[in-house]
Amino acid sequence: MLRLHDTALGWGEELETREPGRISLYICGSTVYGPPHIGHGRFSLVYDVLRRFLEYSGFVVDHVSNVTDVDDKIIARANEERRRPEEIAEQYEAEWWDAMNTLGCLLPGRIPHATAFVEQMVELIAELVALGVAYETSDGVYFTVSAVEDYGLLAHQSLASLRSGARVEVNEKKRSPLDFALWKKAKPAEPWWASPWGPGRPGWHTECVVMSLALLGEGFDLHGGGQDLIFPHHENERAQAVAIGKQFARRWVHHGMVEARGGEKMSKSLGNVLLLSELFEQSDPRAYRLLVLQSHYRAPIEVTATTLSDAASALSRLDALSSRLSEPGTLDSERTDPDVRNVFADKMQDDLDTPGATAVLFDAIRRANVAFDAREASRGAELARAVLECFGAVGLEAKGVAEIPEAVLELGRRRDRARAGRDFATADVLRAEIVALGYIVEDTPAGTRIRR
Numbered sequence: 001m002l003r004l005h006d007t008a009l010g011w012g013e014e015l016e017t018r019e020p021g022r023i024s025l026y027i028c029g030s031t032v033y034g035p036p037h038i039g040h041g042r043f044s045l046v047y048d049v050l051r052r053f054l055e056y057s058g059f060v061v062d063h064v065s066n067v068t069d070v071d072d073k074i075i076a077r078a079n080e081e082r083r084r085p086e087e088i089a090e091q092y093e094a095e096w097w098d099a100m101n102t103l104g105c106l107l108p109g110r111i112p113h114a115t116a117f118v119e120q121m122v123e124l125i126a127e128l129v130a131l132g133v134a135y136e137t138s139d140g141v142y143f144t145v146s147a148v149e150d151y152g153l154l155a156h157q158s159l160a161s162l163r164s165g166a167r168v169e170v171n172e173k174k175r176s177p178l179d180f181a182l183w184k185k186a187k188p189a190e191p192w193w194a195s196p197w198g199p200g201r202p203g204w205h206t207e208c209v210v211m212s213l214a215l216l217g218e219g220f221d222l223h224g225g226g227q228d229l230i231f232p233h234h235e236n237e238r239a240q241a242v243a244i245g246k247q248f249a250r251r252w253v254h255h256g257m258v259e260a261r262g263g264e265k266m267s268k269s270l271g272n273v274l275l276l277s278e279l280f281e282q283s284d285p286r287a288y289r290l291l292v293l294q295s296h297y298r299a300p301i302e303v304t305a306t307t308l309s310d311a312a313s314a315l316s317r318l319d320a321l322s323s324r325l326s327e328p329g330t331l332d333s334e335r336t337d338p339d340v341r342n343v344f345a346d347k348m349q350d351d352l353d354t355p356g357a358t359a360v361l362f363d364a365i366r367r368a369n370v371a372f373d374a375r376e377a378s379r380g381a382e383l384a385r386a387v388l389e390c391f392g393a394v395g396l397e398a399k400g401v402a403e404i405p406e407a408v409l410e411l412g413r414r415r416d417r418a419r420a421g422r423d424f425a426t427a428d429v430l431r432a433e434i435v436a437l438g439y440i441v442e443d444t445p446a447g448t449r450i451r452r
Protein backbone atom coordinates (compact mmCIF):
# COMPACT_ATOMS: atom_id res chain seq x y z
CA MET A 1 0.00 0.00 0.00
CA LEU A 2 1.19 3.50 -0.81
CA ARG A 3 2.58 5.42 2.12
CA LEU A 4 2.29 9.13 1.41
CA HIS A 5 3.53 12.09 3.44
CA ASP A 6 0.50 13.93 4.83
CA THR A 7 0.96 17.68 5.26
CA ALA A 8 -1.53 17.85 8.14
CA LEU A 9 0.14 15.04 10.08
CA GLY A 10 3.67 16.05 9.15
CA TRP A 11 4.63 12.45 8.42
CA GLY A 12 3.74 9.60 6.10
CA GLU A 13 1.07 7.00 6.66
CA GLU A 14 -0.47 4.27 4.57
CA LEU A 15 -3.22 5.58 2.38
CA GLU A 16 -6.46 3.91 3.41
CA THR A 17 -9.13 4.93 0.99
CA ARG A 18 -12.78 5.74 1.67
CA GLU A 19 -13.83 2.93 -0.66
CA PRO A 20 -11.64 -0.10 -1.23
CA GLY A 21 -9.96 -0.05 -4.63
CA ARG A 22 -11.07 3.47 -5.41
CA ILE A 23 -9.36 6.76 -4.68
CA SER A 24 -10.74 10.28 -4.93
CA LEU A 25 -8.25 12.97 -5.72
CA TYR A 26 -8.82 16.73 -5.85
CA ILE A 27 -5.93 18.73 -7.22
CA CYS A 28 -6.03 22.53 -7.28
CA GLY A 29 -5.60 23.38 -10.92
CA SER A 30 -4.69 26.38 -12.97
CA THR A 31 -5.75 30.00 -13.04
CA VAL A 32 -5.81 30.62 -16.75
CA TYR A 33 -4.39 34.10 -17.29
CA GLY A 34 -1.07 33.43 -19.03
CA PRO A 35 0.97 30.79 -20.87
CA PRO A 36 1.96 27.78 -18.72
CA HIS A 37 5.54 27.68 -17.43
CA ILE A 38 7.80 24.91 -16.14
CA GLY A 39 6.40 25.26 -12.60
CA HIS A 40 2.98 24.36 -14.01
CA GLY A 41 4.61 21.52 -15.91
CA ARG A 42 6.10 20.05 -12.77
CA PHE A 43 2.74 20.36 -11.03
CA SER A 44 0.95 18.42 -13.78
CA LEU A 45 3.71 15.82 -14.03
CA VAL A 46 3.80 15.12 -10.28
CA TYR A 47 0.07 14.38 -10.10
CA ASP A 48 0.11 12.55 -13.43
CA VAL A 49 2.80 10.24 -12.01
CA LEU A 50 0.82 9.75 -8.78
CA ARG A 51 -2.38 8.98 -10.68
CA ARG A 52 -0.70 6.64 -13.17
CA PHE A 53 1.05 4.75 -10.40
CA LEU A 54 -2.22 4.35 -8.48
CA GLU A 55 -3.88 3.04 -11.64
CA TYR A 56 -0.94 0.74 -12.30
CA SER A 57 -1.41 -0.55 -8.73
CA GLY A 58 -5.03 -1.42 -9.54
CA PHE A 59 -6.95 1.59 -8.19
CA VAL A 60 -9.78 3.33 -9.94
CA VAL A 61 -8.81 6.99 -9.61
CA ASP A 62 -11.41 9.79 -9.51
CA HIS A 63 -9.11 12.59 -10.55
CA VAL A 64 -10.71 16.03 -10.32
CA SER A 65 -8.78 19.20 -11.08
CA ASN A 66 -10.35 22.62 -11.43
CA VAL A 67 -9.86 25.55 -13.74
CA THR A 68 -10.12 29.00 -12.15
CA ASP A 69 -11.69 30.96 -14.96
CA VAL A 70 -12.60 34.11 -13.02
CA ASP A 71 -9.96 35.86 -10.95
CA ASP A 72 -8.24 39.21 -10.34
CA LYS A 73 -5.34 38.27 -12.60
CA ILE A 74 -7.61 37.29 -15.50
CA ILE A 75 -9.53 40.54 -15.13
CA ALA A 76 -6.30 42.57 -14.97
CA ARG A 77 -5.00 40.94 -18.14
CA ALA A 78 -8.33 41.46 -19.92
CA ASN A 79 -8.22 45.16 -19.01
CA GLU A 80 -4.62 45.47 -20.20
CA GLU A 81 -5.38 43.83 -23.53
CA ARG A 82 -8.84 45.40 -23.86
CA ARG A 83 -10.46 42.01 -24.23
CA ARG A 84 -13.21 40.19 -22.36
CA PRO A 85 -12.10 38.09 -19.35
CA GLU A 86 -13.85 35.01 -20.87
CA GLU A 87 -11.69 35.31 -23.98
CA ILE A 88 -8.51 35.45 -21.89
CA ALA A 89 -9.56 32.41 -19.84
CA GLU A 90 -10.52 30.42 -22.95
CA GLN A 91 -7.29 31.18 -24.78
CA TYR A 92 -5.00 30.26 -21.89
CA GLU A 93 -6.99 27.21 -20.92
CA ALA A 94 -6.54 25.88 -24.46
CA GLU A 95 -2.80 26.62 -24.24
CA TRP A 96 -2.68 24.85 -20.88
CA TRP A 97 -4.17 21.56 -22.12
CA ASP A 98 -2.04 21.67 -25.27
CA ALA A 99 1.12 21.95 -23.20
CA MET A 100 0.02 19.22 -20.76
CA ASN A 101 -0.74 16.95 -23.70
CA THR A 102 2.77 17.55 -25.05
CA LEU A 103 4.12 16.58 -21.62
CA GLY A 104 2.12 13.35 -21.89
CA CYS A 105 -0.19 14.12 -18.97
CA LEU A 106 -3.55 12.39 -18.79
CA LEU A 107 -6.60 14.61 -18.76
CA PRO A 108 -8.21 14.74 -15.27
CA GLY A 109 -11.42 12.70 -15.14
CA ARG A 110 -13.40 15.82 -14.35
CA ILE A 111 -12.44 19.46 -14.83
CA PRO A 112 -14.85 21.76 -13.00
CA HIS A 113 -14.78 25.44 -13.95
CA ALA A 114 -15.32 27.97 -11.18
CA THR A 115 -17.86 29.96 -13.19
CA ALA A 116 -20.15 26.89 -13.41
CA PHE A 117 -20.42 26.59 -9.60
CA VAL A 118 -21.13 30.17 -8.53
CA GLU A 119 -24.67 29.36 -7.35
CA GLN A 120 -23.40 26.67 -4.95
CA MET A 121 -20.67 29.06 -3.74
CA VAL A 122 -23.30 31.70 -2.95
CA GLU A 123 -25.23 29.06 -1.00
CA LEU A 124 -22.16 28.13 1.04
CA ILE A 125 -21.36 31.78 1.79
CA ALA A 126 -24.97 32.40 2.89
CA GLU A 127 -24.70 29.39 5.22
CA LEU A 128 -21.47 30.75 6.71
CA VAL A 129 -23.07 34.16 7.24
CA ALA A 130 -26.12 32.53 8.89
CA LEU A 131 -23.80 30.59 11.21
CA GLY A 132 -22.17 33.86 12.27
CA VAL A 133 -18.69 32.94 11.02
CA ALA A 134 -18.74 35.34 8.07
CA TYR A 135 -19.58 39.05 7.86
CA GLU A 136 -20.41 41.55 5.16
CA THR A 137 -18.41 44.73 4.62
CA SER A 138 -18.67 47.50 2.04
CA ASP A 139 -16.46 45.56 -0.39
CA GLY A 140 -17.40 41.95 0.20
CA VAL A 141 -18.07 39.09 2.60
CA TYR A 142 -15.26 37.81 4.83
CA PHE A 143 -14.66 34.66 6.84
CA THR A 144 -13.74 34.97 10.53
CA VAL A 145 -10.77 32.62 10.85
CA SER A 146 -10.79 32.77 14.68
CA ALA A 147 -14.13 30.92 14.55
CA VAL A 148 -12.31 27.73 13.57
CA GLU A 149 -10.65 26.18 16.57
CA ASP A 150 -7.80 24.37 14.80
CA TYR A 151 -7.09 27.06 12.20
CA GLY A 152 -3.39 26.71 11.33
CA LEU A 153 -3.48 22.89 11.26
CA LEU A 154 -1.92 22.65 7.79
CA ALA A 155 0.51 25.51 8.36
CA HIS A 156 1.54 23.88 11.66
CA GLN A 157 1.23 27.26 13.37
CA SER A 158 -1.09 28.71 15.97
CA LEU A 159 -3.50 31.47 15.10
CA ALA A 160 -1.42 33.86 17.22
CA SER A 161 1.82 33.12 15.38
CA LEU A 162 0.09 33.27 11.99
CA ARG A 163 -1.33 36.64 13.02
CA SER A 164 2.04 38.05 14.02
CA GLY A 165 3.50 36.98 10.67
CA ALA A 166 0.56 38.20 8.60
CA ARG A 167 1.15 40.83 6.03
CA VAL A 168 -0.92 43.80 7.10
CA GLU A 169 -2.87 44.77 4.04
CA VAL A 170 -4.31 48.19 3.51
CA ASN A 171 -7.82 46.94 3.98
CA GLU A 172 -9.54 48.55 6.92
CA LYS A 173 -12.71 46.66 6.17
CA LYS A 174 -11.59 43.30 7.50
CA ARG A 175 -11.89 42.65 11.22
CA SER A 176 -8.63 40.71 11.34
CA PRO A 177 -5.74 40.57 8.85
CA LEU A 178 -6.14 36.79 8.41
CA ASP A 179 -9.85 36.94 7.58
CA PHE A 180 -10.32 36.16 3.91
CA ALA A 181 -12.75 37.15 1.18
CA LEU A 182 -15.57 34.73 0.42
CA TRP A 183 -17.31 37.18 -1.90
CA LYS A 184 -15.91 40.21 -3.70
CA LYS A 185 -18.36 42.93 -4.61
CA ALA A 186 -18.03 43.94 -8.25
CA LYS A 187 -16.18 47.09 -9.20
CA PRO A 188 -17.21 48.80 -12.45
CA ALA A 189 -16.46 46.76 -15.60
CA GLU A 190 -15.83 43.53 -13.68
CA PRO A 191 -17.67 40.27 -14.34
CA TRP A 192 -20.38 39.66 -11.73
CA TRP A 193 -23.07 37.29 -10.50
CA ALA A 194 -26.12 38.15 -8.39
CA SER A 195 -25.99 37.43 -4.66
CA PRO A 196 -27.71 38.48 -1.41
CA TRP A 197 -24.78 40.94 -1.00
CA GLY A 198 -25.23 42.48 -4.41
CA PRO A 199 -23.37 41.78 -7.68
CA GLY A 200 -19.91 40.28 -7.31
CA ARG A 201 -17.86 37.11 -7.58
CA PRO A 202 -16.67 34.39 -5.24
CA GLY A 203 -13.22 34.29 -3.66
CA TRP A 204 -10.75 31.64 -4.79
CA HIS A 205 -10.75 29.71 -1.49
CA THR A 206 -14.51 29.17 -1.73
CA GLU A 207 -14.29 27.79 -5.24
CA CYS A 208 -12.26 24.70 -4.36
CA VAL A 209 -14.13 23.74 -1.19
CA VAL A 210 -17.45 23.85 -3.07
CA MET A 211 -16.26 21.97 -6.16
CA SER A 212 -14.33 19.27 -4.30
CA LEU A 213 -17.25 18.48 -1.97
CA ALA A 214 -19.80 18.68 -4.81
CA LEU A 215 -17.90 16.27 -7.06
CA LEU A 216 -16.14 13.94 -4.63
CA GLY A 217 -18.32 14.15 -1.53
CA GLU A 218 -17.44 14.41 2.14
CA GLY A 219 -14.25 12.81 3.36
CA PHE A 220 -12.70 12.42 -0.08
CA ASP A 221 -9.32 10.76 -0.02
CA LEU A 222 -6.63 13.17 -1.07
CA HIS A 223 -6.28 16.90 -1.69
CA GLY A 224 -3.17 18.15 -3.39
CA GLY A 225 -1.37 21.12 -4.85
CA GLY A 226 1.88 23.06 -4.62
CA GLN A 227 3.51 23.79 -1.27
CA ASP A 228 2.72 27.45 -1.93
CA LEU A 229 -0.98 26.56 -1.58
CA ILE A 230 -0.73 25.08 1.93
CA PHE A 231 -1.22 28.48 3.48
CA PRO A 232 -3.49 30.28 3.11
CA HIS A 233 -5.38 28.57 0.24
CA HIS A 234 -5.79 25.06 1.63
CA GLU A 235 -6.02 26.24 5.23
CA ASN A 236 -8.89 28.50 4.17
CA GLU A 237 -10.66 25.84 2.11
CA ARG A 238 -10.53 23.53 5.10
CA ALA A 239 -11.71 26.26 7.52
CA GLN A 240 -14.94 26.68 5.53
CA ALA A 241 -15.64 22.94 5.51
CA VAL A 242 -14.98 22.71 9.25
CA ALA A 243 -17.28 25.68 9.91
CA ILE A 244 -20.23 23.97 8.20
CA GLY A 245 -19.48 20.68 9.97
CA LYS A 246 -18.43 18.74 6.88
CA GLN A 247 -15.59 16.28 6.76
CA PHE A 248 -13.10 17.56 4.19
CA ALA A 249 -10.07 15.87 2.63
CA ARG A 250 -8.73 12.92 4.63
CA ARG A 251 -5.16 13.42 3.45
CA TRP A 252 -3.10 16.31 2.06
CA VAL A 253 -0.25 16.07 -0.42
CA HIS A 254 1.92 18.99 -1.55
CA HIS A 255 4.77 19.15 -4.03
CA GLY A 256 7.91 21.29 -4.08
CA MET A 257 8.65 24.27 -6.26
CA VAL A 258 10.82 24.75 -9.31
CA GLU A 259 14.04 26.67 -8.91
CA ALA A 260 15.55 28.39 -11.84
CA ARG A 261 19.18 29.24 -11.23
CA GLY A 262 21.31 28.73 -8.12
CA GLY A 263 18.39 27.78 -5.91
CA GLU A 264 16.34 30.86 -6.71
CA LYS A 265 12.62 30.24 -6.59
CA MET A 266 11.10 30.76 -10.00
CA SER A 267 8.58 33.57 -10.10
CA LYS A 268 7.25 36.08 -12.53
CA SER A 269 8.47 38.96 -10.39
CA LEU A 270 12.04 37.61 -10.47
CA GLY A 271 11.83 37.46 -14.27
CA ASN A 272 13.26 33.93 -14.46
CA VAL A 273 10.21 32.08 -15.71
CA LEU A 274 10.78 29.50 -18.41
CA LEU A 275 7.65 28.86 -20.41
CA LEU A 276 6.77 25.29 -21.37
CA SER A 277 6.69 26.38 -25.01
CA GLU A 278 10.34 27.51 -24.62
CA LEU A 279 11.23 24.24 -22.90
CA PHE A 280 9.69 22.24 -25.78
CA GLU A 281 11.88 24.17 -28.26
CA GLN A 282 15.00 23.25 -26.29
CA SER A 283 14.38 19.66 -25.34
CA ASP A 284 12.36 16.46 -25.69
CA PRO A 285 9.31 16.91 -23.41
CA ARG A 286 10.04 13.43 -22.03
CA ALA A 287 13.34 14.76 -20.63
CA TYR A 288 11.37 17.07 -18.36
CA ARG A 289 9.26 14.17 -17.11
CA LEU A 290 12.45 12.25 -16.37
CA LEU A 291 13.95 15.25 -14.58
CA VAL A 292 10.81 15.50 -12.45
CA LEU A 293 11.00 11.75 -11.72
CA GLN A 294 14.63 12.03 -10.71
CA SER A 295 13.74 14.50 -7.97
CA HIS A 296 11.56 13.73 -4.97
CA TYR A 297 8.17 15.39 -5.38
CA ARG A 298 8.46 17.29 -2.09
CA ALA A 299 11.94 18.65 -2.82
CA PRO A 300 12.61 21.67 -5.02
CA ILE A 301 13.99 20.94 -8.48
CA GLU A 302 16.49 22.93 -10.41
CA VAL A 303 15.73 23.28 -14.09
CA THR A 304 18.77 24.45 -16.03
CA ALA A 305 20.25 23.67 -19.43
CA THR A 306 22.59 21.21 -17.68
CA THR A 307 19.97 19.29 -15.69
CA LEU A 308 17.78 19.07 -18.80
CA SER A 309 20.56 17.81 -21.04
CA ASP A 310 21.60 15.24 -18.41
CA ALA A 311 18.01 13.98 -18.40
CA ALA A 312 17.97 13.89 -22.21
CA SER A 313 21.09 11.75 -22.36
CA ALA A 314 19.70 9.37 -19.73
CA LEU A 315 16.58 9.13 -21.87
CA SER A 316 18.66 8.08 -24.87
CA ARG A 317 19.86 5.07 -22.86
CA LEU A 318 16.25 4.02 -22.34
CA ASP A 319 15.45 4.46 -26.05
CA ALA A 320 18.56 2.52 -27.07
CA LEU A 321 17.59 -0.37 -24.80
CA SER A 322 14.07 -0.52 -26.18
CA SER A 323 15.41 -0.84 -29.72
CA ARG A 324 17.48 -3.85 -28.59
CA LEU A 325 14.22 -5.73 -28.07
CA SER A 326 14.22 -6.39 -31.81
CA GLU A 327 17.55 -8.26 -31.58
CA PRO A 328 17.40 -11.96 -32.41
CA GLY A 329 16.80 -14.31 -29.50
CA THR A 330 14.73 -11.92 -27.41
CA LEU A 331 11.58 -14.00 -27.90
CA ASP A 332 13.18 -17.14 -26.44
CA SER A 333 11.75 -15.90 -23.13
CA GLU A 334 8.43 -14.12 -22.72
CA ARG A 335 9.13 -13.28 -19.08
CA THR A 336 9.22 -9.81 -17.60
CA ASP A 337 11.78 -9.69 -14.82
CA PRO A 338 9.73 -9.77 -11.56
CA ASP A 339 12.46 -8.45 -9.25
CA VAL A 340 12.90 -5.17 -11.10
CA ARG A 341 9.14 -4.70 -11.08
CA ASN A 342 8.89 -5.43 -7.33
CA VAL A 343 11.76 -3.21 -6.25
CA PHE A 344 10.39 -0.41 -8.44
CA ALA A 345 6.94 -0.74 -6.82
CA ASP A 346 8.42 -0.82 -3.31
CA LYS A 347 10.28 2.42 -3.96
CA MET A 348 7.19 4.08 -5.40
CA GLN A 349 5.08 2.99 -2.45
CA ASP A 350 7.54 4.62 -0.08
CA ASP A 351 6.20 8.17 -0.41
CA LEU A 352 6.65 8.10 -4.21
CA ASP A 353 10.41 7.70 -4.09
CA THR A 354 10.75 8.33 -7.81
CA PRO A 355 14.52 9.09 -7.59
CA GLY A 356 15.01 5.66 -5.99
CA ALA A 357 12.67 3.99 -8.47
CA THR A 358 14.38 5.51 -11.53
CA ALA A 359 17.80 4.55 -10.14
CA VAL A 360 16.58 0.93 -9.95
CA LEU A 361 15.45 1.13 -13.58
CA PHE A 362 18.69 2.66 -14.85
CA ASP A 363 20.62 -0.06 -13.06
CA ALA A 364 18.41 -2.63 -14.81
CA ILE A 365 19.15 -0.91 -18.15
CA ARG A 366 22.86 -1.36 -17.45
CA ARG A 367 22.37 -5.03 -16.57
CA ALA A 368 20.20 -5.62 -19.62
CA ASN A 369 22.91 -4.19 -21.89
CA VAL A 370 25.51 -6.42 -20.24
CA ALA A 371 23.26 -9.43 -20.96
CA PHE A 372 22.67 -8.40 -24.58
CA ASP A 373 26.41 -7.82 -25.08
CA ALA A 374 27.09 -11.30 -23.68
CA ARG A 375 24.69 -12.76 -26.27
CA GLU A 376 22.12 -13.59 -23.61
CA ALA A 377 19.36 -11.79 -25.48
CA SER A 378 16.50 -13.55 -23.71
CA ARG A 379 17.82 -12.42 -20.30
CA GLY A 380 18.38 -8.91 -21.65
CA ALA A 381 14.82 -8.89 -22.96
CA GLU A 382 13.37 -9.95 -19.59
CA LEU A 383 15.06 -6.98 -17.95
CA ALA A 384 14.22 -4.62 -20.80
CA ARG A 385 10.52 -5.53 -20.65
CA ALA A 386 10.47 -4.80 -16.91
CA VAL A 387 12.18 -1.44 -17.47
CA LEU A 388 9.70 -0.45 -20.20
CA GLU A 389 6.72 -1.56 -18.12
CA CYS A 390 7.85 0.38 -15.04
CA PHE A 391 8.73 3.55 -16.94
CA GLY A 392 5.40 3.19 -18.75
CA ALA A 393 3.66 3.01 -15.35
CA VAL A 394 4.86 6.54 -14.62
CA GLY A 395 4.13 7.82 -18.11
CA LEU A 396 7.56 7.67 -19.66
CA GLU A 397 7.48 5.85 -22.99
CA ALA A 398 10.60 4.70 -24.74
CA LYS A 399 10.98 5.47 -28.43
CA GLY A 400 11.82 2.57 -30.64
CA VAL A 401 9.16 0.24 -29.21
CA ALA A 402 7.22 -1.83 -31.73
CA GLU A 403 4.68 0.26 -33.60
CA ILE A 404 0.95 -0.09 -32.92
CA PRO A 405 -0.69 -1.86 -35.92
CA GLU A 406 -2.88 0.30 -38.15
CA ALA A 407 -6.00 -1.83 -37.46
CA VAL A 408 -5.70 -1.11 -33.73
CA LEU A 409 -5.17 2.62 -34.34
CA GLU A 410 -8.33 2.60 -36.48
CA LEU A 411 -10.31 1.20 -33.52
CA GLY A 412 -9.00 4.14 -31.50
CA ARG A 413 -10.13 6.63 -34.16
CA ARG A 414 -13.59 5.03 -34.29
CA ARG A 415 -13.75 5.34 -30.49
CA ASP A 416 -12.93 9.06 -30.70
CA ARG A 417 -15.69 9.57 -33.28
CA ALA A 418 -18.16 7.71 -31.06
CA ARG A 419 -17.19 9.83 -28.06
CA ALA A 420 -17.47 13.02 -30.08
CA GLY A 421 -21.02 11.94 -30.98
CA ARG A 422 -21.69 11.16 -27.28
CA ASP A 423 -22.23 7.52 -28.16
CA PHE A 424 -20.51 6.26 -25.03
CA ALA A 425 -21.87 2.72 -25.30
CA THR A 426 -20.09 2.19 -28.63
CA ALA A 427 -16.98 3.93 -27.27
CA ASP A 428 -16.91 1.46 -24.36
CA VAL A 429 -17.29 -1.53 -26.68
CA LEU A 430 -14.38 -0.26 -28.81
CA ARG A 431 -12.26 0.30 -25.68
CA ALA A 432 -12.93 -3.31 -24.63
CA GLU A 433 -11.95 -4.54 -28.11
CA ILE A 434 -8.61 -2.69 -27.97
CA VAL A 435 -7.91 -3.91 -24.43
CA ALA A 436 -8.73 -7.49 -25.48
CA LEU A 437 -6.00 -7.17 -28.13
CA GLY A 438 -3.50 -6.55 -25.35
CA TYR A 439 -3.21 -2.76 -25.41
CA ILE A 440 -3.72 -0.03 -22.82
CA VAL A 441 -6.24 2.70 -23.64
CA GLU A 442 -5.78 6.19 -22.24
CA ASP A 443 -7.86 9.32 -22.61
CA THR A 444 -5.78 12.37 -23.39
CA PRO A 445 -6.74 15.90 -24.41
CA ALA A 446 -5.95 14.85 -27.99
CA GLY A 447 -8.20 11.78 -27.84
CA THR A 448 -7.65 8.07 -27.38
CA ARG A 449 -4.04 7.04 -26.87
CA ILE A 450 -3.10 3.41 -27.29
CA ARG A 451 0.02 1.83 -25.92
CA ARG A 452 1.38 -1.55 -25.01
Ligand SMILES: [Zn+2]
Pocket residue numbers: 027028029208233
Ligand atom coordinates in the same frame (compact mmCIF):
# COMPACT_ATOMS: atom_id res chain seq x y z
ZN1 LIG B 1 -7.81 25.14 -4.77
